Amino acid sequence: xxxxxxxxxxxxxxxxxxxxxxxxxxxxxxxxxxxxxxxxxxxxxxxxxxxxxxxxxxxxxxxxxxxxxxxxxxxxxxxxxxxxxxxxxxxxxxxxxxxxxxxxxxxxxxxxxxxxxxxxxxxxxxxxxxxxxxxxxxxxxxxxxxxxxxxxxxxxxxxxxxxxxxxxxxxxxxxxxxxxxxxxxxxxxxxxxxxxxxxxxxxxxxxxxxxxxxxxxxxxxxxxxxxxxxxxxxxxxxxxxxxxxxxxxxxxxxxxxxxxxxxxxxxxxxx
Amino acid sequence: xxxxxxxxxxxxxxxxxxxxxxxxxxxxxxxxxxxxxxxxxxxxxxxxxxxxxxxxxxxxxxxxxxxxxxxxxxxxxxxxxxxxxxxxxxxxxxxxxxxxxxxxxxxxxxxxxxxxxxxxxxxxxxxxxxxxxxxxxxxxxxxxxxxxxxxxxxxxxxxxxxxxxxxxxxxxxxxxxxxxxxxxxxxxxxxxxxxxxxxxxxxxxxxxxxxxxxxxxxxxxxxxxxxxxxxxxxxxxxxxxxxxxxxxxxxxxxxxxxxxxxxxxxxxxxx
Numbered sequence: 191x192x193x194x195x196x197x198x199x200x201x202x203x204x205x206x207x208x209x210x211x212x213x214x215x216x217x218x219x220x221x222x223x224x225x226x227x228x229x230x231x232x233x234x235x236x237x238x239x240x241x242x243x244x245x246x247x248x249x250x251x252x253x254x255x256x257x258x259x260x261x262x263x264x265x266x267x268x269x270x271x272x273x274x275x276x277x278x279x280x281x282x283x284x285x286x287x288x289x290x291x292x293x294x295x296x297x298x299x300x301x302x303x304x305x306x307x308x309x310x311x312x313x314x315x316x317x318x319x320x321x322x323x324x325x326x327x328x329x330x331x332x333x334x335x336x337x338x339x340x341x342x343x344x345x346x347x348x349x350x351x352x353x354x355x356x357x358x359x360x361x362x363x364x365x366x367x368x369x370x371x372x373x374x375x376x377x378x379x380x381x382x383x384x385x386x387x388x389x390x391x392x393x394x395x396x397x398x399x400x401x402x403x404x405x406x407x408x409x410x411x412x413x414x415x416x417x418x419x420x421x422x423x424x425x426x427x428x429x430x431x432x433x434x435x436x437x438x439x440x441x442x443x444x445x446x447x448x449x450x451x452x453x454x455x456x457x458x459x460x461x
Numbered sequence: 462x463x464x465x466x467x468x469x470x471x472x473x474x475x476x477x478x479x480x481x482x483x484x485x486x487x488x489x490x491x492x493x494x495x496x497x498x499x500x501x502x503x504x505x506x507x508x509x510x511x512x513x514x515x516x517x518x519x520x521x522x523x524x525x526x527x528x529x530x531x532x533x534x535x536x537x538x539x540x541x542x543x544x545x546x547x548x549x550x551x552x553x554x555x556x557x558x559x560x561x562x563x564x565x566x567x568x569x570x571x572x573x574x575x576x577x578x579x580x581x582x583x584x585x586x587x588x589x590x591x592x593x594x595x596x597x598x599x600x601x602x603x604x605x606x607x608x609x610x611x612x613x614x615x616x617x618x619x620x621x622x623x624x625x626x627x628x629x630x631x632x633x634x635x636x637x638x639x640x641x642x643x644x645x646x647x648x649x650x651x652x653x654x655x656x657x658x659x660x661x662x663x664x665x666x667x668x669x670x671x672x673x674x675x676x677x678x679x680x681x682x683x684x685x686x687x688x689x690x691x692x693x694x695x696x697x698x699x700x701x702x703x704x705x706x707x708x709x710x711x712x713x714x715x716x717x718x719x720x721x722x723x724x725x726x727x728x729x730x731x732x
Contacts, residue, residue, distance in 0.1 A: 221493065224493070224496075229497075232496065232497060233494070233497060236490060236493045236494060237490075239489075239493075240486050240489065240490055243485075243486055243489060244482050244486050247481075247482050247485070248482065251478065271533045271536075272533065273467070275471065275474075275475070277471065277475045278475075278478070281475055281478060281479045281482065282482075284479075285479075285482060285483060285486070
Protein backbone atom coordinates (compact mmCIF):
# COMPACT_ATOMS: atom_id res chain seq x y z
CA UNK A 191 0.00 0.00 0.00
CA UNK A 192 1.22 3.51 -0.74
CA UNK A 193 0.72 6.99 0.68
CA UNK A 194 -2.26 8.83 -0.82
CA UNK A 195 -2.96 12.54 -1.12
CA UNK A 196 -6.10 13.94 0.54
CA UNK A 197 -7.80 14.15 -2.85
CA UNK A 198 -6.91 10.59 -3.87
CA UNK A 199 -8.06 9.11 -0.57
CA UNK A 200 -11.34 11.05 -0.61
CA UNK A 201 -12.07 10.24 -4.25
CA UNK A 202 -11.87 6.51 -3.51
CA UNK A 203 -13.86 6.76 -0.28
CA UNK A 204 -16.58 8.75 -2.03
CA UNK A 205 -16.68 6.21 -4.86
CA UNK A 206 -17.33 3.45 -2.29
CA UNK A 207 -20.06 5.50 -0.62
CA UNK A 208 -21.61 6.25 -4.02
CA UNK A 209 -21.48 2.54 -4.81
CA UNK A 210 -23.28 1.66 -1.58
CA UNK A 211 -25.99 4.31 -2.06
CA UNK A 212 -26.62 3.35 -5.71
CA UNK A 213 -26.73 -0.37 -5.06
CA UNK A 214 -28.91 -0.10 -1.93
CA UNK A 215 -31.37 2.20 -3.73
CA UNK A 216 -31.41 -0.12 -6.74
CA UNK A 217 -32.24 -3.06 -4.44
CA UNK A 218 -35.25 -1.26 -2.99
CA UNK A 219 -36.37 -0.19 -6.48
CA UNK A 220 -36.29 -3.76 -7.85
CA UNK A 221 -38.08 -5.28 -4.88
CA UNK A 222 -40.71 -2.54 -4.59
CA UNK A 223 -41.32 -3.02 -8.32
CA UNK A 224 -42.12 -6.74 -8.04
CA UNK A 225 -45.84 -5.94 -7.93
CA UNK A 226 -45.55 -4.18 -11.30
CA UNK A 227 -44.78 -7.30 -13.32
CA UNK A 228 -46.56 -10.55 -14.10
CA UNK A 229 -46.10 -13.65 -11.96
CA UNK A 230 -43.59 -15.28 -14.34
CA UNK A 231 -41.15 -12.35 -14.12
CA UNK A 232 -41.26 -11.78 -10.36
CA UNK A 233 -38.49 -14.29 -9.66
CA UNK A 234 -36.18 -12.40 -12.07
CA UNK A 235 -36.75 -9.17 -10.10
CA UNK A 236 -36.23 -10.95 -6.77
CA UNK A 237 -32.83 -12.20 -8.00
CA UNK A 238 -31.97 -8.80 -9.54
CA UNK A 239 -32.50 -7.22 -6.12
CA UNK A 240 -30.46 -9.96 -4.43
CA UNK A 241 -27.46 -9.10 -6.60
CA UNK A 242 -27.56 -5.41 -5.69
CA UNK A 243 -28.30 -6.24 -2.02
CA UNK A 244 -25.19 -8.44 -1.77
CA UNK A 245 -23.10 -5.80 -3.58
CA UNK A 246 -24.45 -2.99 -1.36
CA UNK A 247 -23.46 -4.96 1.75
CA UNK A 248 -19.94 -5.43 0.40
CA UNK A 249 -19.56 -1.75 -0.58
CA UNK A 250 -20.53 -0.80 2.97
CA UNK A 251 -17.85 -3.15 4.33
CA UNK A 252 -15.28 -2.01 1.74
CA UNK A 253 -15.85 1.61 2.82
CA UNK A 254 -15.25 0.67 6.47
CA UNK A 255 -12.13 -1.30 5.59
CA UNK A 256 -10.84 1.69 3.60
CA UNK A 257 -11.23 4.01 6.61
CA UNK A 258 -9.36 1.52 8.83
CA UNK A 259 -6.56 1.04 6.29
CA UNK A 260 -5.26 4.64 6.32
CA UNK A 261 -4.41 7.30 8.87
CA UNK A 262 -3.78 11.02 8.37
CA UNK A 263 -0.18 12.05 9.06
CA UNK A 264 1.03 15.56 8.13
CA UNK A 265 -1.72 16.09 5.57
CA UNK A 266 -1.33 12.80 3.70
CA UNK A 267 -2.97 9.41 4.17
CA UNK A 268 -0.48 6.72 5.16
CA UNK A 269 -1.35 3.01 5.37
CA UNK A 270 -2.00 1.54 8.81
CA UNK A 271 -1.22 -2.04 9.80
CA UNK A 272 -4.78 -3.04 8.87
CA UNK A 273 -4.43 -3.83 5.20
CA UNK A 274 -7.37 -2.83 2.96
CA UNK A 275 -9.46 -5.97 2.48
CA UNK A 276 -9.77 -6.34 -1.28
CA UNK A 277 -11.10 -9.88 -0.80
CA UNK A 278 -14.54 -8.33 -0.24
CA UNK A 279 -14.71 -7.75 -4.00
CA UNK A 280 -14.03 -11.39 -4.85
CA UNK A 281 -16.40 -12.69 -2.18
CA UNK A 282 -19.02 -10.40 -3.68
CA UNK A 283 -18.37 -11.48 -7.26
CA UNK A 284 -18.43 -15.15 -6.27
CA UNK A 285 -22.07 -14.66 -5.31
CA UNK A 286 -23.27 -11.92 -7.65
CA UNK A 287 -21.69 -12.75 -11.00
CA UNK A 288 -23.42 -16.16 -11.35
CA UNK A 289 -26.68 -14.56 -10.18
CA UNK A 290 -26.40 -11.83 -12.84
CA UNK A 291 -26.50 -14.51 -15.53
CA UNK A 292 -29.36 -16.25 -13.71
CA UNK A 293 -31.49 -13.09 -13.75
CA UNK A 294 -30.97 -12.71 -17.51
CA UNK A 295 -32.05 -16.33 -18.05
CA UNK A 296 -35.07 -15.91 -15.74
CA UNK A 297 -36.42 -12.79 -17.44
CA UNK A 298 -36.26 -14.56 -20.81
CA UNK A 299 -38.85 -17.08 -19.51
CA UNK A 300 -37.49 -20.08 -21.43
CA UNK A 301 -38.80 -23.61 -20.83
CA UNK A 302 -38.13 -25.02 -17.37
CA UNK A 303 -35.50 -27.49 -18.55
CA UNK A 304 -33.67 -24.86 -20.63
CA UNK A 305 -33.81 -22.38 -17.73
CA UNK A 306 -32.26 -24.93 -15.36
CA UNK A 307 -29.54 -26.14 -17.75
CA UNK A 308 -28.51 -22.67 -18.98
CA UNK A 309 -28.59 -21.09 -15.52
CA UNK A 310 -26.50 -23.95 -14.13
CA UNK A 311 -23.84 -24.01 -16.85
CA UNK A 312 -23.48 -20.21 -17.09
CA UNK A 313 -23.53 -19.85 -13.30
CA UNK A 314 -20.80 -22.45 -12.80
CA UNK A 315 -18.65 -20.89 -15.54
CA UNK A 316 -19.00 -17.49 -13.84
CA UNK A 317 -18.05 -19.01 -10.47
CA UNK A 318 -14.96 -20.58 -12.03
CA UNK A 319 -14.02 -17.29 -13.73
CA UNK A 320 -14.07 -15.37 -10.42
CA UNK A 321 -12.38 -18.13 -8.41
CA UNK A 322 -9.51 -18.37 -10.92
CA UNK A 323 -8.91 -14.62 -10.78
CA UNK A 324 -8.40 -14.44 -7.02
CA UNK A 325 -5.01 -16.17 -6.61
CA UNK A 326 -3.59 -13.76 -9.18
CA UNK A 327 -5.17 -10.69 -7.58
CA UNK A 328 -3.59 -11.35 -4.17
CA UNK A 329 -0.22 -12.57 -5.44
CA UNK A 330 2.81 -10.29 -5.27
CA UNK A 331 4.22 -12.01 -8.36
CA UNK A 332 3.37 -10.53 -11.76
CA UNK A 333 3.88 -13.98 -13.30
CA UNK A 334 1.24 -15.55 -11.06
CA UNK A 335 -1.12 -12.67 -11.87
CA UNK A 336 -0.69 -13.31 -15.58
CA UNK A 337 -1.20 -17.06 -15.34
CA UNK A 338 -4.39 -16.89 -13.27
CA UNK A 339 -5.67 -13.93 -15.26
CA UNK A 340 -5.35 -15.93 -18.45
CA UNK A 341 -6.89 -19.06 -16.89
CA UNK A 342 -9.81 -16.91 -15.79
CA UNK A 343 -10.26 -15.71 -19.39
CA UNK A 344 -11.18 -19.24 -20.52
CA UNK A 345 -14.58 -19.42 -18.75
CA UNK A 346 -15.05 -15.70 -19.55
CA UNK A 347 -14.72 -16.33 -23.29
CA UNK A 348 -16.99 -19.38 -23.01
CA UNK A 349 -19.66 -17.22 -21.33
CA UNK A 350 -19.41 -14.61 -24.11
CA UNK A 351 -19.72 -17.38 -26.72
CA UNK A 352 -22.79 -18.76 -24.94
CA UNK A 353 -24.43 -15.33 -24.63
CA UNK A 354 -24.06 -14.64 -28.37
CA UNK A 355 -24.24 -18.11 -29.91
CA UNK A 356 -26.00 -20.41 -27.43
CA UNK A 357 -28.59 -17.86 -26.36
CA UNK A 358 -28.78 -16.16 -29.77
CA UNK A 359 -31.90 -18.00 -30.97
CA UNK A 360 -33.66 -17.62 -27.65
CA UNK A 361 -32.98 -13.87 -27.71
CA UNK A 362 -34.26 -13.49 -31.28
CA UNK A 363 -37.48 -15.31 -30.33
CA UNK A 364 -38.28 -12.92 -27.48
CA UNK A 365 -41.45 -10.81 -27.94
CA UNK A 366 -40.71 -7.96 -30.35
CA UNK A 367 -41.36 -5.27 -27.75
CA UNK A 368 -38.63 -6.66 -25.48
CA UNK A 369 -36.15 -8.09 -27.99
CA UNK A 370 -34.05 -4.94 -28.28
CA UNK A 371 -33.80 -4.64 -24.50
CA UNK A 372 -32.76 -8.28 -24.10
CA UNK A 373 -30.02 -7.74 -26.69
CA UNK A 374 -29.00 -4.59 -24.80
CA UNK A 375 -28.89 -6.52 -21.48
CA UNK A 376 -26.63 -9.14 -23.10
CA UNK A 377 -24.35 -6.45 -24.57
CA UNK A 378 -24.16 -4.49 -21.30
CA UNK A 379 -23.15 -7.69 -19.50
CA UNK A 380 -20.33 -8.39 -21.92
CA UNK A 381 -19.31 -4.72 -22.21
CA UNK A 382 -19.18 -4.02 -18.48
CA UNK A 383 -17.48 -7.33 -17.74
CA UNK A 384 -14.71 -6.49 -20.24
CA UNK A 385 -13.72 -3.67 -17.92
CA UNK A 386 -12.70 -6.07 -15.12
CA UNK A 387 -9.86 -7.80 -17.02
CA UNK A 388 -8.60 -4.37 -18.12
CA UNK A 389 -8.27 -3.29 -14.47
CA UNK A 390 -6.90 -6.72 -13.53
CA UNK A 391 -4.20 -6.69 -16.20
CA UNK A 392 -3.34 -3.08 -15.34
CA UNK A 393 -1.90 -4.71 -12.22
CA UNK A 394 -0.29 -7.46 -14.27
CA UNK A 395 1.70 -5.04 -16.44
CA UNK A 396 3.09 -3.66 -13.20
CA UNK A 397 1.08 -0.45 -12.96
CA UNK A 398 1.73 0.71 -9.40
CA UNK A 399 1.52 3.60 -7.03
CA UNK A 400 -1.22 5.93 -5.85
CA UNK A 401 -2.60 6.62 -9.34
CA UNK A 402 -2.93 2.89 -10.01
CA UNK A 403 -4.85 2.46 -6.74
CA UNK A 404 -7.26 5.22 -7.77
CA UNK A 405 -7.77 3.67 -11.22
CA UNK A 406 -8.36 0.18 -9.82
CA UNK A 407 -10.74 1.12 -6.99
CA UNK A 408 -12.77 3.76 -8.83
CA UNK A 409 -12.74 1.63 -11.98
CA UNK A 410 -14.07 -1.51 -10.28
CA UNK A 411 -16.73 0.60 -8.54
CA UNK A 412 -18.03 2.13 -11.79
CA UNK A 413 -18.00 -1.31 -13.44
CA UNK A 414 -19.93 -2.82 -10.50
CA UNK A 415 -22.58 -0.09 -10.62
CA UNK A 416 -23.12 -0.53 -14.38
CA UNK A 417 -23.01 -4.34 -14.31
CA UNK A 418 -25.38 -4.67 -11.34
CA UNK A 419 -27.62 -1.62 -10.92
CA UNK A 420 -27.61 -0.51 -14.57
CA UNK A 421 -28.04 -4.07 -15.86
CA UNK A 422 -30.79 -4.58 -13.28
CA UNK A 423 -32.75 -1.60 -14.58
CA UNK A 424 -32.69 -3.16 -18.06
CA UNK A 425 -33.93 -6.48 -16.58
CA UNK A 426 -36.71 -4.54 -14.83
CA UNK A 427 -37.71 -2.80 -18.08
CA UNK A 428 -37.76 -6.15 -19.93
CA UNK A 429 -40.03 -7.66 -17.27
CA UNK A 430 -42.30 -4.59 -17.41
CA UNK A 431 -42.41 -4.56 -21.22
CA UNK A 432 -43.20 -8.28 -21.42
CA UNK A 433 -45.87 -7.95 -18.74
CA UNK A 434 -47.62 -5.24 -20.76
CA UNK A 435 -47.26 -6.93 -24.15
CA UNK A 436 -50.62 -8.28 -25.41
CA UNK A 437 -48.74 -10.66 -27.80
CA UNK A 438 -47.26 -12.24 -24.74
CA UNK A 439 -50.63 -12.89 -23.13
CA UNK A 440 -52.11 -16.11 -24.47
CA UNK A 441 -55.38 -15.64 -22.59
CA UNK A 442 -56.39 -12.69 -24.78
CA UNK A 443 -57.53 -15.16 -27.42
CA UNK A 444 -60.45 -16.44 -25.31
CA UNK A 445 -63.88 -14.94 -26.12
CA UNK A 446 -64.63 -11.52 -24.70
CA UNK A 447 -66.55 -11.66 -21.47
CA UNK A 448 -64.81 -14.81 -20.32
CA UNK A 449 -61.45 -13.13 -20.86
CA UNK A 450 -60.72 -10.99 -17.85
CA UNK A 451 -61.64 -13.60 -15.23
CA UNK A 452 -59.84 -16.34 -17.08
CA UNK A 453 -56.81 -14.12 -17.54
CA UNK A 454 -56.68 -13.37 -13.88
CA UNK A 455 -56.72 -16.98 -12.76
CA UNK A 456 -54.34 -18.17 -15.45
CA UNK A 457 -51.61 -15.63 -14.93
CA UNK A 458 -51.71 -15.75 -11.15
CA UNK A 459 -52.35 -19.43 -10.50
CA UNK A 460 -50.34 -19.59 -7.31
CA UNK A 461 -52.15 -16.89 -5.39
CA UNK B 462 -6.03 -19.56 21.08
CA UNK B 463 -2.93 -19.29 18.93
CA UNK B 464 -1.17 -16.65 16.88
CA UNK B 465 -2.42 -16.44 13.29
CA UNK B 466 -0.70 -15.15 10.17
CA UNK B 467 -2.29 -12.28 8.23
CA UNK B 468 -3.57 -14.71 5.61
CA UNK B 469 -5.07 -17.16 8.13
CA UNK B 470 -6.84 -14.41 10.07
CA UNK B 471 -8.20 -12.81 6.90
CA UNK B 472 -9.35 -16.11 5.41
CA UNK B 473 -11.45 -16.84 8.50
CA UNK B 474 -12.81 -13.28 8.70
CA UNK B 475 -13.74 -13.35 5.01
CA UNK B 476 -15.43 -16.73 5.46
CA UNK B 477 -17.59 -15.22 8.23
CA UNK B 478 -18.44 -12.19 6.06
CA UNK B 479 -19.26 -14.51 3.14
CA UNK B 480 -21.46 -16.55 5.50
CA UNK B 481 -23.35 -13.45 6.61
CA UNK B 482 -23.85 -12.15 3.06
CA UNK B 483 -25.01 -15.53 1.73
CA UNK B 484 -27.40 -16.25 4.60
CA UNK B 485 -28.88 -12.72 4.64
CA UNK B 486 -29.42 -12.80 0.87
CA UNK B 487 -30.94 -16.29 1.12
CA UNK B 488 -33.38 -15.07 3.80
CA UNK B 489 -34.64 -12.25 1.58
CA UNK B 490 -34.88 -14.63 -1.38
CA UNK B 491 -37.04 -17.13 0.53
CA UNK B 492 -39.34 -14.51 2.00
CA UNK B 493 -39.72 -12.54 -1.24
CA UNK B 494 -40.47 -15.85 -2.96
CA UNK B 495 -43.45 -16.64 -0.68
CA UNK B 496 -45.80 -15.16 -3.29
CA UNK B 497 -44.51 -17.64 -5.89
CA UNK B 498 -45.90 -20.75 -4.16
CA UNK B 499 -49.32 -22.07 -3.25
CA UNK B 500 -50.88 -21.42 0.12
CA UNK B 501 -49.97 -24.82 1.56
CA UNK B 502 -46.23 -24.29 0.97
CA UNK B 503 -45.94 -20.71 2.24
CA UNK B 504 -45.29 -21.80 5.85
CA UNK B 505 -42.35 -23.96 4.69
CA UNK B 506 -40.77 -20.88 3.03
CA UNK B 507 -41.40 -18.71 6.10
CA UNK B 508 -39.53 -21.27 8.25
CA UNK B 509 -36.78 -21.68 5.63
CA UNK B 510 -36.16 -17.92 5.78
CA UNK B 511 -36.23 -17.99 9.61
CA UNK B 512 -33.38 -20.49 9.65
CA UNK B 513 -31.14 -18.38 7.41
CA UNK B 514 -32.17 -15.19 9.24
CA UNK B 515 -31.10 -16.63 12.61
CA UNK B 516 -27.87 -17.92 11.07
CA UNK B 517 -27.14 -14.57 9.35
CA UNK B 518 -27.51 -12.80 12.72
CA UNK B 519 -25.08 -15.20 14.34
CA UNK B 520 -22.53 -14.88 11.53
CA UNK B 521 -22.63 -11.11 11.94
CA UNK B 522 -21.94 -11.52 15.68
CA UNK B 523 -19.29 -14.19 15.08
CA UNK B 524 -17.49 -11.80 12.71
CA UNK B 525 -17.50 -9.05 15.36
CA UNK B 526 -16.28 -11.45 18.03
CA UNK B 527 -13.48 -12.55 15.69
CA UNK B 528 -12.30 -8.95 15.19
CA UNK B 529 -12.29 -8.37 18.96
CA UNK B 530 -10.44 -11.63 19.68
CA UNK B 531 -7.21 -10.70 17.87
CA UNK B 532 -4.89 -7.75 17.64
CA UNK B 533 -2.14 -7.04 15.13
CA UNK B 534 1.36 -7.14 16.64
CA UNK B 535 4.42 -7.02 14.37
CA UNK B 536 2.53 -8.31 11.36
CA UNK B 537 0.83 -11.29 13.03
CA UNK B 538 -2.55 -11.59 14.76
CA UNK B 539 -2.20 -12.44 18.46
CA UNK B 540 -5.14 -13.33 20.71
CA UNK B 541 -6.48 -10.58 22.97
CA UNK B 542 -8.04 -11.12 26.40
CA UNK B 543 -11.48 -11.30 24.72
CA UNK B 544 -11.77 -14.95 23.79
CA UNK B 545 -13.55 -15.72 20.50
CA UNK B 546 -17.15 -16.64 21.38
CA UNK B 547 -17.74 -20.00 19.75
CA UNK B 548 -20.96 -20.42 21.75
CA UNK B 549 -22.68 -18.37 19.03
CA UNK B 550 -22.53 -21.46 16.84
CA UNK B 551 -24.27 -23.67 19.38
CA UNK B 552 -26.91 -21.06 20.20
CA UNK B 553 -27.54 -20.83 16.48
CA UNK B 554 -27.76 -24.59 15.95
CA UNK B 555 -30.08 -24.99 18.95
CA UNK B 556 -32.60 -22.85 17.05
CA UNK B 557 -31.87 -23.63 13.42
CA UNK B 558 -31.21 -27.39 13.35
CA UNK B 559 -34.68 -28.41 14.63
CA UNK B 560 -36.23 -25.82 12.25
CA UNK B 561 -34.35 -27.32 9.28
CA UNK B 562 -36.12 -30.62 9.86
CA UNK B 563 -39.44 -28.80 10.35
CA UNK B 564 -39.12 -27.07 6.96
CA UNK B 565 -38.51 -30.41 5.24
CA UNK B 566 -41.61 -31.88 6.92
CA UNK B 567 -43.70 -28.80 6.04
CA UNK B 568 -42.83 -28.79 2.33
CA UNK B 569 -43.83 -32.47 2.09
CA UNK B 570 -47.42 -31.46 3.03
CA UNK B 571 -48.23 -34.63 4.96
CA UNK B 572 -51.45 -34.98 6.94
CA UNK B 573 -51.76 -32.59 9.85
CA UNK B 574 -51.31 -35.26 12.52
CA UNK B 575 -48.24 -36.73 10.78
CA UNK B 576 -46.76 -33.24 10.30
CA UNK B 577 -47.12 -32.48 14.01
CA UNK B 578 -45.77 -35.81 15.27
CA UNK B 579 -42.81 -35.99 12.87
CA UNK B 580 -41.86 -32.32 13.30
CA UNK B 581 -41.99 -32.71 17.10
CA UNK B 582 -39.99 -35.93 17.35
CA UNK B 583 -37.34 -34.92 14.78
CA UNK B 584 -37.12 -31.41 16.23
CA UNK B 585 -36.58 -32.68 19.78
CA UNK B 586 -33.96 -35.18 18.62
CA UNK B 587 -32.09 -32.37 16.83
CA UNK B 588 -32.25 -30.20 19.96
CA UNK B 589 -30.83 -33.05 22.04
CA UNK B 590 -28.08 -33.67 19.47
CA UNK B 591 -26.87 -30.05 19.60
CA UNK B 592 -27.24 -29.73 23.39
CA UNK B 593 -25.17 -32.89 23.99
CA UNK B 594 -22.38 -31.64 21.75
CA UNK B 595 -21.80 -28.38 23.60
CA UNK B 596 -20.23 -29.61 26.87
CA UNK B 597 -17.65 -31.47 24.78
CA UNK B 598 -16.94 -28.49 22.51
CA UNK B 599 -16.06 -26.16 25.41
CA UNK B 600 -14.21 -28.72 27.54
CA UNK B 601 -10.44 -28.67 27.69
CA UNK B 602 -10.45 -32.43 28.29
CA UNK B 603 -10.24 -34.69 25.23
CA UNK B 604 -12.03 -37.39 27.24
CA UNK B 605 -15.04 -35.17 27.91
CA UNK B 606 -15.08 -34.19 24.21
CA UNK B 607 -15.20 -37.86 23.21
CA UNK B 608 -17.94 -38.79 25.67
CA UNK B 609 -20.29 -35.97 24.74
CA UNK B 610 -19.47 -36.33 21.06
CA UNK B 611 -20.54 -39.96 21.17
CA UNK B 612 -23.66 -39.20 23.21
CA UNK B 613 -24.59 -36.60 20.60
CA UNK B 614 -24.23 -39.24 17.87
CA UNK B 615 -27.16 -41.22 19.32
CA UNK B 616 -29.91 -38.70 18.37
CA UNK B 617 -27.97 -37.98 15.14
CA UNK B 618 -28.15 -41.62 14.06
CA UNK B 619 -31.82 -41.79 15.07
CA UNK B 620 -32.54 -38.74 12.87
CA UNK B 621 -30.75 -40.37 9.90
CA UNK B 622 -32.75 -43.56 10.48
CA UNK B 623 -35.99 -41.56 10.55
CA UNK B 624 -35.13 -39.62 7.40
CA UNK B 625 -34.46 -42.79 5.41
CA UNK B 626 -36.78 -45.34 7.01
CA UNK B 627 -39.55 -43.41 8.79
CA UNK B 628 -39.97 -40.80 6.07
CA UNK B 629 -39.09 -43.17 3.21
CA UNK B 630 -42.68 -43.97 2.21
CA UNK B 631 -43.80 -40.36 2.51
CA UNK B 632 -40.93 -39.29 0.22
CA UNK B 633 -41.73 -41.93 -2.38
CA UNK B 634 -45.38 -40.81 -2.47
CA UNK B 635 -44.48 -37.17 -3.24
CA UNK B 636 -45.67 -35.88 -6.66
CA UNK B 637 -43.33 -37.22 -9.35
CA UNK B 638 -42.16 -33.75 -10.38
CA UNK B 639 -40.85 -33.05 -6.87
CA UNK B 640 -39.83 -36.52 -5.67
CA UNK B 641 -36.22 -36.30 -6.85
CA UNK B 642 -35.80 -32.90 -5.19
CA UNK B 643 -37.26 -34.15 -1.88
CA UNK B 644 -34.81 -37.06 -1.95
CA UNK B 645 -32.03 -34.57 -2.70
CA UNK B 646 -33.11 -32.36 0.23
CA UNK B 647 -33.00 -35.39 2.54
CA UNK B 648 -29.55 -36.42 1.24
CA UNK B 649 -28.14 -32.87 1.47
CA UNK B 650 -29.32 -32.74 5.09
CA UNK B 651 -27.57 -35.95 6.01
CA UNK B 652 -24.51 -35.22 3.87
CA UNK B 653 -23.91 -31.71 5.16
CA UNK B 654 -24.63 -32.73 8.76
CA UNK B 655 -22.00 -35.47 8.56
CA UNK B 656 -19.42 -32.71 8.19
CA UNK B 657 -20.08 -31.36 11.72
CA UNK B 658 -18.98 -34.51 13.62
CA UNK B 659 -15.86 -34.64 11.40
CA UNK B 660 -14.89 -31.11 12.49
CA UNK B 661 -15.93 -31.89 16.08
CA UNK B 662 -13.83 -35.05 16.32
CA UNK B 663 -10.91 -33.28 14.64
CA UNK B 664 -10.79 -31.45 17.98
CA UNK B 665 -11.25 -34.71 19.89
CA UNK B 666 -8.21 -36.34 18.31
CA UNK B 667 -6.23 -33.34 19.52
CA UNK B 668 -5.81 -31.49 16.23
CA UNK B 669 -4.49 -28.08 17.34
CA UNK B 670 -2.77 -24.93 16.22
CA UNK B 671 -3.47 -22.26 13.64
CA UNK B 672 -4.20 -24.69 10.78
CA UNK B 673 -6.77 -26.52 12.91
CA UNK B 674 -8.48 -23.19 13.69
CA UNK B 675 -8.70 -22.42 9.97
CA UNK B 676 -10.11 -25.89 9.18
CA UNK B 677 -12.69 -25.71 11.99
CA UNK B 678 -13.95 -22.17 11.33
CA UNK B 679 -13.96 -22.29 7.52
CA UNK B 680 -15.30 -25.85 7.61
CA UNK B 681 -18.25 -25.04 9.89
CA UNK B 682 -19.01 -21.97 7.75
CA UNK B 683 -19.15 -23.94 4.49
CA UNK B 684 -21.26 -26.64 6.18
CA UNK B 685 -23.67 -23.99 7.53
CA UNK B 686 -24.05 -22.35 4.11
CA UNK B 687 -24.81 -25.68 2.41
CA UNK B 688 -27.06 -26.99 5.19
CA UNK B 689 -29.10 -23.78 5.51
CA UNK B 690 -28.95 -21.65 2.32
CA UNK B 691 -28.30 -24.50 -0.13
CA UNK B 692 -30.86 -26.77 1.54
CA UNK B 693 -33.31 -23.84 1.60
CA UNK B 694 -32.99 -23.35 -2.16
CA UNK B 695 -33.96 -27.01 -2.64
CA UNK B 696 -36.97 -26.53 -0.33
CA UNK B 697 -37.93 -23.45 -2.40
CA UNK B 698 -37.66 -25.43 -5.65
CA UNK B 699 -39.79 -28.24 -4.19
CA UNK B 700 -42.47 -25.74 -3.15
CA UNK B 701 -42.33 -24.09 -6.60
CA UNK B 702 -42.45 -27.40 -8.48
CA UNK B 703 -45.37 -28.69 -6.39
CA UNK B 704 -47.22 -25.39 -6.85
CA UNK B 705 -46.89 -25.62 -10.64
CA UNK B 706 -47.67 -29.32 -10.94
CA UNK B 707 -51.14 -29.89 -12.43
CA UNK B 708 -51.17 -33.44 -10.98
CA UNK B 709 -50.98 -31.77 -7.64
CA UNK B 710 -54.01 -29.61 -8.38
CA UNK B 711 -57.19 -31.61 -7.89
CA UNK B 712 -59.42 -28.84 -9.25
CA UNK B 713 -58.12 -29.23 -12.82
CA UNK B 714 -60.42 -32.23 -13.30
CA UNK B 715 -63.62 -30.19 -12.91
CA UNK B 716 -65.54 -29.35 -16.11
CA UNK B 717 -64.30 -26.45 -18.24
CA UNK B 718 -66.12 -23.20 -17.59
CA UNK B 719 -66.40 -23.96 -13.91
CA UNK B 720 -62.69 -24.59 -13.80
CA UNK B 721 -60.95 -21.25 -13.52
CA UNK B 722 -63.24 -19.78 -10.89
CA UNK B 723 -63.33 -23.01 -8.91
CA UNK B 724 -59.56 -23.34 -9.13
CA UNK B 725 -59.03 -19.85 -7.90
CA UNK B 726 -61.18 -20.25 -4.81
CA UNK B 727 -59.86 -23.69 -3.98
CA UNK B 728 -56.19 -22.83 -4.09
CA UNK B 729 -56.56 -19.73 -1.95
CA UNK B 730 -58.87 -20.97 0.79
CA UNK B 731 -57.29 -18.93 3.54
CA UNK B 732 -57.34 -15.54 1.86
